[in-house]
Amino acid sequence: MIQQPKAQREGVFIVGLFAVLAATYSLVTPIFEASDEISHYPVVHHIATTGQLPIQRPGVDTLWEQEGSQPPLYYLIGAALTFWIDTSDLPQVRWRNPHAKLGIPLDPDNKNMVIHTEAERFPWRGTVLAVHLLRFLGVALSAATVALTYRLTHEVWPDKPHLPLLAAALVAFNPMFLFISGSVNNDNLIILLSTWGILLCARIVIRGLPPRRAVTLAVVAALATLTKISGLTLLPLIGLTLAIHAIRRQEWRSATAAGLGLVAAWLILAGWWYVRNLVLYGELLGLNTHVAIAGTRSIRLLDLIAREWYGFWVSYWALFGAVNILADPAVYTFYASLQILALGGVLGWAVERLRARDLESLLLPSLFAFQTGMVLAGVIRWTLTTYASQGRLMFPVISALSVLTALGLVRLVPEQWRRYLVAAVGLPLLAVAVLAPFHYIAPVYAPPHFVTTIPVDTTPIGAFYDGLELVAVKSESVTVEEGGRIPITLYWRATQPLDQNFSLYLHALGRNAQEIGKIDSYPGAGSLPTTRMQPGVIIEDPYSLELDADFEAPTALRVLIGVGVWDQGTYTVIEPRRGSGEPMGSAIVEAGVAYPYGLEGCNALVSDAMPLRATFGGFARMWASPPDGSYQPGDVIPVELIWDRVAATAINWTVFVHLLGPDNMIVAQADGPPLNNDYPTSLWRRSCQILDVHNLTLPATLPAGDYLLIVGLYDASDPAYTRALAVAPDGAPYPGQAVPLGTIGVEAP
Numbered sequence: 001m002i003q004q005p006k007a008q009r010e011g012v013f014i015v016g017l018f019a020v021l022a023a024t025y026s027l028v029t030p031i032f033e034a035s036d037e038i039s040h041y042p043v044v045h046h047i048a049t050t051g052q053l054p055i056q057r058p059g060v061d062t063l064w065e066q067e068g069s070q071p072p073l074y075y076l077i078g079a080a081l082t083f084w085i086d087t088s089d090l091p092q093v094r095w096r097n098p099h100a101k102l103g104i105p106l107d108p109d110n111k112n113m114v115i116h117t118e119a120e121r122f123p124w125r126g127t128v129l130a131v132h133l134l135r136f137l138g139v140a141l142s143a144a145t146v147a148l149t150y151r152l153t154h155e156v157w158p159d160k161p162h163l164p165l166l167a168a169a170l171v172a173f174n175p176m177f178l179f180i181s182g183s184v185n186n187d188n189l190i191i192l193l194s195t196w197g198i199l200l201c202a203r204i205v206i207r208g209l210p211p212r213r214a215v216t217l218a219v220v221a222a223l224a225t226l227t228k229i230s231g232l233t234l235l236p237l238i239g240l241t242l243a244i245h246a247i248r249r250q251e252w253r254s255a256t257a258a259g260l261g262l263v264a265a266w267l268i269l270a271g272w273w274y275v276r277n278l279v280l281y282g283e284l285l286g287l288n289t290h291v292a293i294a295g296t297r298s299i300r301l302l303d304l305i306a307r308e309w310y311g312f313w314v315s316y317w318a319l320f321g322a323v324n325i326l327a328d329p330a331v332y333t334f335y336a337s338l339q340i341l342a343l344g345g346v347l348g349w350a351v352e353r354l355r356a357r358d359l360e361s362l363l364l365p366s367l368f369a370f371q372t373g374m375v376l377a378g379v380i381r382w383t384l385t386t387y388a389s390q391g392r393l394m395f396p397v398i399s400a401l402s403v404l405t406a407l408g409l410v411r412l413v414p415e416q417w418r419r420y421l422v423a424a425v426g427l428p429l430l431a432v433a434v435l436a437p438f439h440y441i442a443p444v445y446a447p448p449h450f451v452t453t454i455p456v457d458t459t460p461i462g463a464f465y466d467g468l469e470l471v472a473v474k475s476e477s478v479t480v481e482e483g484g485r486i487p488i489t490l491y492w493r494a495t496q497p498l499d500q501n502f503s504l505y506l507h508a509l510g511r512n513a514q515e516i517g518k519i520d521s522y523p524g525a526g527s528l529p530t531t532r533m534q535p536g537v538i539i540e541d542p543y544s545l546e547l548d549a550d551f552e553a554p555t556a557l558r559v560l561i562g563v564g565v566w567d568q569g570t571y572t573v574i575e576p577r578r579g580s581g582e583p584m585g586s587a588i589v590e591a592g593v594a595y596p597y598g599l600e601g602c603n604a605l606v607s608d609a610m611p612l613r614a615t616f617g618g619f620a621r622m623w624a625s626p627p628d629g630s631y632q633p634g635d636v637i638p639v640e641l642i643w644d645r646v647a648a649t650a651i652n653w654t655v656f657v658h659l660l661g662p663d664n665m666i667v668a669q670a671d672g673p674p675l676n677n678d679y680p681t682s683l684w685r686r687s688c689q690i691l692d693v694h695n696l697t698l699p700a701t702l703p704a705g706d707y708l709l710i711v712g713l714y715d716a717s718d719p720a721y722t723r724a725l726a727v728a729p730d731g732a733p734y735p736g737q738a739v740p741l742g743t744i745g746v747e748a749p
Helices: 005-028 037-050 065-069 073-082 126-156 162-172 175-181 187-207 211-225 229-249 252-269 271-281 287-294 301-317 329-355 359-383 391-410 415-445
Strands: 449-451 459-465 468-475 478-481 485-494 503-509 515-521 538-546 555-567 570-574 587-595 612-616 620-624 636-645 653-660 666-669 690-697 705-715 739-746
Touching: 005 126, 005 162, 005 175, 005 415, 037 065, 037 073, 037 126, 065 287, 073 126, 073 187, 126 162, 126 175, 126 187, 126 391, 162 175, 162 391, 162 415, 175 187, 175 301, 175 391, 175 415, 187 211, 187 229, 187 359, 187 391, 211 229, 211 252, 229 252, 229 359, 229 391, 252 271, 301 329, 301 359, 301 391, 329 359, 329 391, 329 415, 359 391, 391 415, 459 555, 459 587, 468 555, 468 587, 478 485, 485 503, 485 555, 485 587, 503 538, 515 538, 612 705, 612 739, 620 705, 620 739, 636 705, 653 690, 666 690
Parallel strands: 478 587
Antiparallel strands: 449 538, 459 468, 468 485, 485 538, 503 515, 503 555, 555 570, 555 587, 612 620, 620 636, 636 690, 653 666, 653 705, 705 739
């Protein structure tokens, strides 16, 4: 059947629109911020400047890292495209952020892998020019992939014009595919070659195996194996296709000749690289050397699936930057809905065809599913060996997946509605694809915000660190649980030109000043090294400090802010000074209160045997067991009190623990805020029992006898030391607002 001209024009339009979008992604994403580009480009640079392929040596640091183990076709093409450019500025352009948070999408800071400078501005020169040329190469390769996806779908269903459009749209408007297409990455070439190989296999099944098609398939397959190891997954598909061709058409000779031609093409075009691996590394594929550099892992299959399936799926659709920029949840809900509906539709169609004994219709979709399974099996095997759980590794079969998805979706609606279905699916896909670079990617790499005045709701600090001033801090008094986050904004100013790059650190402190969360960063959330700060200019520097998942809680939250010189994971701390030059204490700000996650354990301290002693001022309850045993002068008596919140109080009450003699005079006391001020009463925002121990030291000269132990609360900020009203369980107030806990017997030494 002749292609419908209108559908063909629409297909061309989708390809053109894809090219514009992919080029936009390439321009919006700063240099070396696309996945693995920071390692892929140095392979091209090395070949272009030395004329030689990299040699991998585990334990030896190189700019290309593990990517030097990849098959070389993409990098050879890239070197041929850029060899004429002076890229000696690569070390300066590839200025790595030492605090980059790779693969941590929930942290808003330090998403940038490198420090970006004016060298990246247009007009491009040097390394920046070379990278952009290679990005445009990726756009061209991927545009061809979209076109081949359209051709593949039309090849299988020439009488269904809506299917090719929808399949092409599912590829062209996949934000992750657009993101990778606009980057320096050998994926762009292997995706094209794999798609081409799948199309050729489909044509063999449908049209036969003329010599020209057999030669083309052999060359494409050989080049795929010279582009990426995953290109080898085409070989089982080709073998199965040739077997199907031979059986259906009884053309065993042509199938055998095609198979032998494939072997010959591989030996001529790609075999040399595999022989090189044997000579250099003692292995055909070079995978062990690759893993030794990238890092090994050992994980069970079920654990891999349970822990990483969601991130794997997300990174098929939209996970940008260094695997650390997420889209909004609604975007993933949309993609999940599409895939669930498509799966139901394609399974329903398959059952329908099986019942009708129409095995012919199932043949090509089954081949697509087979190839998808082969690639998935290879990806799983790879991720069991090293850390690589990224859904974009499935892009060599993005055409097959998109064809099956389109088939499943169109089967859900009647024939007359399918054109509208293409619009109903394609337009939201396009909308997200257009939105993503400007809404998700670009803001992450925006320069820090400069201010001329400090907001009034900040806390002045005035801490000076060898030319860098922490002017002020804005912190909210938050209420969080373990694993929560503390918002905090710092205001920095360079007081002079700085010739050293200082790092800042934020440490969240809990009970006993225990570190329960931290951030290390350059100013500007990782984007502004201090050597690039302009003296006198104030930058606003917001952070979201994540707390550990497990620590002693409830506890007051405090944030320690410091500055130092970072070197290989260690700090040389710079002590802060006041503007006058005098040393000052650490810069610590209050940040709120943290509770156990889910308030777990908050009601576990009080037992049936422990009596409720008092309610204080309507805001707190106290339990305590009576003291037992006898003591001698000089002994330390741990007085254990259990507190719980009833209502809010604005006062930070102090606990008094007094030991009274026969004349009601205080002979010993252990006053102090609850938990040694690690959980002051003004922060009691949720009901949560705490064990509060006050160590009462008996005087060494204390005479033998019986002494009364009393406890209560008073306001230490009040000159009158006003006590909180103490009420017994029966509702009667305690005299003097003091709760008697019993007598303590003191024996003579």
